[in-house]
Amino acid sequence: MEYKNNRLALDGVFFEDIYTKHSTPTYIYSRDEILSNISSYKINIGSGDLVCFSVKSSNNLQILRLISSQGLGFDVVSGGELNKVLYINADKSKIVFSGVGKTKQDLICAIKNNIKSINVESLSELKLISTLVNEMNIPVNIALRLNPETKSKTHPYLETGSSKSKFGIPKSELGQCIGIIKNENNINLKGLAFHIGSEIKDFSYFKRAIIFMLDQIKSLNVDKAIEFLDVGGGLGIKYLDKDKTLTIEEFVKKVRLLVPNGINLIFEPGKSIIGNAGYLMSKVLYKKKNILIIDAGMNDHIRTPLYGAKHNILPARKQSKSKNKFIIAGPICESADFFDKKFPYDLDEGELIIIGSSGAYGFSMSSNYNARLRPPEVLIFNKTIKLIRKRETFDDFISEETELE
Numbered sequence: 001m002e003y004k005n006n007r008l009a010l011d012g013v014f015f016e017d018i019y020t021k022h023s024t025p026t027y028i029y030s031r032d033e034i035l036s037n038i039s040s041y042k043i044n045i046g047s048g049d050l051v052c053f054s055v056k057s058s059n060n061l062q063i064l065r066l067i068s069s070q071g072l073g074f075d076v077v078s079g080g081e082l083n084k085v086l087y088i089n090a091d092k093s094k095i096v097f098s099g100v101g102k103t104k105q106d107l108i109c110a111i112k113n114n115i116k117s118i119n120v121e122s123l124s125e126l127k128l129i130s131t132l133v134n135e136m137n138i139p140v141n142i143a144l145r146l147n148p149e150t151k152s153k154t155h156p157y158l159e160t161g162s163s164k165s166k167f168g169i170p171k172s173e174l175g176q177c178i179g180i181i182k183n184e185n186n187i188n189l190k191g192l193a194f195h196i197g198s199e200i201k202d203f204s205y206f207k208r209a210i211i212f213m214l215d216q217i218k219s220l221n222v223d224k225a226i227e228f229l230d231v232g233g234g235l236g237i238k239y240l241d242k243d244k245t246l247t248i249e250e251f252v253k254k255v256r257l258l259v260p261n262g263i264n265l266i267f268e269p270g271k272s273i274i275g276n277a278g279y280l281m282s283k284v285l286y287k288k289k290n291i292l293i294i295d296a297g298m299n300d301h302i303r304t305p306l307y308g309a310k311h312n313i314l315p316a317r318k319q320s321k322s323k324n325k326f327i328i329a330g331p332i333c334e335s336a337d338f339f340d341k342k343f344p345y346d347l348d349e350g351e352l353i354i355i356g357s358s359g360a361y362g363f364s365m366s367s368n369y370n371a372r373l374r375p376p377e378v379l380i381f382n383k384t385i386k387l388i389r390k391r392e393t394f395d396d397f398i399s400e401e402t403e404l405e
Contacts, residue, residue, distance in 0.1 A: 001279065001356065006318040008354055012383040015281055015316045015354055021385055022376055024283040024352065025296035027363050029388075031066065031381035033277035038070045040248035041267065046256060048264035050116075052096050054233050055081040057270025057360040058278070060377055062388040064088050067273070073116065075233070075268040079106035086113060096230065096266060098145065098193070100166055107132055111140045119145045119193045119230060123173050126180055126187075133186035143191035143230055144169055144177055146216060148209035150196050152234075155307045158198040160234075167195060171216070178222060189222060191266070195232030198271065201245040203254050206231070210258050217263070230266040231255055237275045239357045240312055248272055271360040278359020280375075281316075284351050290326050292347055297330030298337040299369040301355065301362050305336040315345050316352035328353070332370050363389075373397055 007014045011030050018028060041051045052073040055064065059081060064074070065088050073094025074085045079102075085095060095115040097106075100122065107129060110118050120126045120142050133140050147168030152159055160167045169177060181189050196209050210231065217226050236245040246254070252267070259265060282296035303309040313328065321344040330337040339355060347353065366374050373396075377389035 001314075001354070003318045008314060008316045008318070010279065011380045013380050013385060015279075015352060018378060018380075018385055019281060019283075019316075019352055022378060022387070022391070024281050025294075025300050025375040026281045026391075027358065027375055027377040027389075028279045028281060029063065029274070029359055029377065029379050030277045031379055034063070034066060034274055035070065037248065037269075037273045037277065038067065038072060041252060041269065041273075042071070044249050044252040044256075045267070046261075046265065049256075050094060050228075050264070050266045052094060052266055052268050053273060054268050054270030055085060056364060058274045058362075059084055059364050060388055061088060062379060062386075063274065064090070066379075075270075079103065079109060082106065082109060082113075082115075092116070096143070096193075096268070098195070098268075104128065104132070108136070111136060111138050114138075115141075117141050117143045117190055117193075117228075117230070119143045120169070120177070121145050121167065122169060123176055123180075126177055130180055130184050130187060133184070137186070139186045139188060141188045141190045142181075143193045143228070144174070144189065145193040145195070145230075146171065146174065146213065148194045148196060148212045150205060150209040150212065152197045152200050152205040153202055154197045154199050154236075157307060160195045160197045160232075174216065178220065181222070189224070189226070191226055191228035191230055192217060193230035193232065193266075195268070196234060198234045199236045200234045201236035201243075203246055203251065206234075206251075206255065207258060210255065214259070226263060228264040228266055229259055230268065233268040233270055233272070235269060235272045237271055237357060239310055273360075275360035276357050278357070278362060280355040280358040280362060282353055282355065284347050284349050284353065285331065287347070287349050290324060292326050292328050292343065294328060294330060294339070294353065296339075296355070296375070297332040297370070297372065298334060299332060299367045299372050300330075300375055301339070301358060302365050302367075303358075303361060304339050305334070311339065311358065312356040313340055313343060314354050314356070315347055316354060319345060322346040332372075368392075368397060371397070 052075040077099035286293040373392040376391040
């Protein structure tokens with residue numbers, strides 16, 4: 001994203017031209033940036049390693065097809081996500097199924113489709129899988145997702161590896177899990193898995209969790225060697241120019257140095273592939289005092305109200321910074337509906353703003369709160385604007401509701 005002749009552009013396409021075709025608010029993605037991030041993973045992983053894109057970060061079918069075409073697999077956390085990647089004919093041998101709340105039907109679907117791994121999150125889930133594979137007489141590959149008892153420096157809602165987290169199997173229950181697996185011919189333990197959170201910028205937290213997991217692998221009393229370690233996702237990205245974080249290359253190399261060559265790695269990136277490749281374009285509706293009311297709200301992009309996230313926000317037309325600071329607020333009837341409280345540009349009504357680093361957990365976390373219709377998504381490649389999701393209509397919005405007889 002850069003200014004050309006004072007107009008902000010993405011991959012040679014001006015945001016104002018996107019506005020002319022699709023209005024606001026609109027999500028916009030750069031195909032080139034997505035491919036560049038994917039390449040950074042592919043050129044640094046080992047021959048037996050696997051990158052599984054985190055579908056929860058962005059689940060548009062065309063985005064998923066693009067990622068699949070590059071040889072990546074998928075990390076899914078629900079039956080809906082699993083069915084989406086199956087719908088695009090993703091390679092089943094590259095699908096891992098995580099998540100603490102898999103239903104019986106979710107597990108049946110995963111078992112029938114012989115995916116790479118069901119990452120088991122609890123003793124109870126493992127018992128259910130044991131029952132199902134016996135009833136279905138179908139073998140299944142699993143990994144045990146352990147709680148690594150590792151706190152990380154991130155927002156509390158983004159932390160997934162602490163001892164109090166709902167995620168992962170406690171170390172104290174690992175022995176019971178191994179006992180079940182040993183007595184079940186249709187369950188193949190292929191790996192161990194962990195996840196410590198999102199937006200992690202300090203590798204020491206990953207290192208601590210990896211050492212914990214390697215210790216568990218050494219202590220396992222199993223017949224076959226563990227084939228892989230799934231290190232989850234969570235690598236932080238640069239939201240603001242001043243942010244410091246690991247590059248993809250640095251992260252992968254540091255992980256690979258810690259893990260013995262006999263153990264393959266699975267990475268589950270979401271944000272580090274699509275976060276900086278996505279943008280939300282919005283328009284100033286009203287201006288009162290130092291508040292700019294825009295047409296995008298927390299229903300479209302909830303990260304700032306929910307996690308306190310700070311995004312780089314720029315006007316579509318280049319201008320000098322003001323000595324005053326402005327609040328960028330959305331139209332939702334919630335005081336938490338704002339994007340920035342120190343915006344340095346004095347914009348007029350009708351002007352466009354671009355909210356950067358919005359590709360991950362943007363549209364995928366959007367809602368119809370306040371009965372607002374969800375925005376379209378467009379993909380930029382070869383200097384063209386391709387619509388990959390239509391703007392929701394009122395008829396779409398009410399289509400699932402029924403009349404009382």
